[in-house]
Amino acid sequence: MNIKNLKPVILFLFLLLSGLSYSQDYLLPNEVNLYSFETKSGKKMILAKDKNDKYMIYRFGTKSKIEFEYPEKTKESWKKFTYSFYLRGGGKMNEGMDLNYVAFTNKNFKYVIYYSYFAVGEKVNIGVKIIDLNTKKTVDIKGDYKTLQGNLVKFRDNDLIHVDDNGELYD
Template structure:
């Protein structure tokens, strides 16, 4: 091998190992994205499932580091999440709206992923609200609609999550 080839090989290997060390995958090869977006702060939210429905998983963090993953990747994970929705058609005349929520509790915190549309205001919003259950303080982390992938509406029909009547606002 020439010196130039060796140098190119070393640079290539360094790039590969750097990506392996610093970039964590938000989707594993056996997973399918259900819903995801980038927050206005540049963080990433992903809700994914095993392609064979063995588990559902929530991941949140920076582009290079998953800061929070919930829950364990087991069949019991499906019972940790609940879905709620409300749909009123008819557009502005009927004050139409389409509200979709996925919620779960981890310790003393309730997480609510939301995807909402209000026809009167012609307003769509996505994000996640995190509520401290001890003091009821809520943090609303807004998402960038332009980065949204997937949807929550499928949970109305796919029977993967328990549907609750209690809406979150």
């Protein structure tokens, strides 16, 4: 068989195998899911990390295609993310709330992954806000709570990600 005839077959096999290397949860075998959910439109958002804390990564897309992955898989990736939270206890009587955010900036867009709990009405909001830093226009991609896995609260005690202690909130 001619090598020129094998090129399309090799390319097809490479693409097939590279697509299969991610599970339906968009995780590589060496990764752990930190926080993930499906959106109302059926796409999936995941924050994952290497099992040995070598990197943290954000992925977004459909079951068949990862549309956006950020950043590079290096130890420096942890520094690309910022965690911020606000906690007010006291339940409904004190209008208690627990607001958690992981944010990063890529090009001229700020991505804010959020989990918000409000004691009044026992309301939970999850999703990703994408803010155009030039126009200040915000797109809010809401998550489906029934598909939520993991939580952002664990970032409070994580020494690898920067915690914004100025209380910058994104809601």
